[in-house]
Amino acid sequence: MTIDELTRSPGEWLKGSGPESDIVICSRIRLARNLADFPFISKASRSDKSDIVSQIRDALHESDSPLSYFDVEKLSDLDRQFLVERHLISRELKEGEGPRGVAFNADESASVMVNEEDHLRIQVMRSGLALTEAWEQIDELDNRFEEHLDYAFSQELGYLSACPTNVGTGIRVGVMLHLPALGQTEQLDKFFRALQKIYLSVRGLHGEGTQPYGDFYQISNQQTLGKSEQELIKNLTDVIPQLIEYERKARQTLLSEKRQVLHDQVSRAYGVLKTAHTISSEETMLLLSSVRMGINLGLIDDLDIAQVNELFINTQPAHLQKIHGQTLAVDERNVLRATYLRKKFQEFRGE
């Protein structure tokens, strides 16, 4: 598997299938793990980091893992950004120093970042609302690694992580939601405040430190110690259906009370995407967010979610440049993005 080959498909998180996928883009679980014999990353020398990579690569090999390893230190800036856009690595790993890498499987549902904030960050992503399945997959993967690696684990504190906010289970359970209708009401802040009271946090598309954009939100647990993995998953599976229901109701209310306004907004978004000659990735995402809602509400009938998802992923800066085969300045990218969008819409219409 090569990184260039990934451009052929949108990857697991944007597949657009799975339960409740009109609202839940994807489910994600990650586990933070560290090797017992090494300092955490902030105090690890270059040679420590190199040894950690070796041990983890050996474990991948010995466990017959289907995950292919990529040396992030040796990748170009463009390839690193490309992996960030596919949610296979974090910005922290992209911008990190020294020996580090990522291993992932062909469908990109499972990945392991090596030498990010922790020695291992194991991740499983599933399209739609599928936290139970994601947990089963990641638990099995973790068990397989554990047969070959000696994790730092204490009886009292569980899996020891570089940041005390991850200690214990080391788990982050999250779902990425598309809430364009609730985003237009004043209720969203109220919901988010209620979520924070039950120790769930709300973040943007690319996780920690990013702002919500295009009405995409990630909701995940904050607590990792003192509750079991199953309890933490249940905290989320208990509230997400309610949020889904509120979003559905808000969509119906918008349709019945402001159908013309909504139809106009969605059609204008669609129109701009089909005809623009220069467009930024931010504007593209906002407009695609509107179009996605338009499809889900039956206001747009000549486009489907899978096609919108393909445009979402392929119009991001690094994807666009990978598809085009060269690095480009921002202005050139904006022109290329608009050209790409016009061409794709023609293709979708069978022209």
Place this chain on the structure above:
Amino acid sequence: MNSKNGHESEDEKGVDSGSNRKCPYCGLDTKGFRTTGRLGCPLDYDTFAAEIAPVFRSSQAASLHVGKWPKRGPSRFEALKLQFELRLAIERQDYETAAMIRDRMRDRTKPRES
């Protein structure tokens, strides 16, 4: 982690007493932890237990792990830590503590209750 056993005062950790402690294993000091919020090694959970306690109180459900266990039980890190503590106890001729640590090392090798 083991401060509840009452035999590990800060002085006994072989590093500076007072507010700016330093981990003998990775070199992280209190100031460094306060600045970044990140720990330097597994032993820091013990060294900086006092600084970590407020983090647990504000962001965690409890201070004891109740989730998954590695199949092979607590990691070798526990053994490394006990060896480290034993060496320090013997160095300062604190044989009572050394004997307690040896007992704990023996207990670790017994099968864990599931």
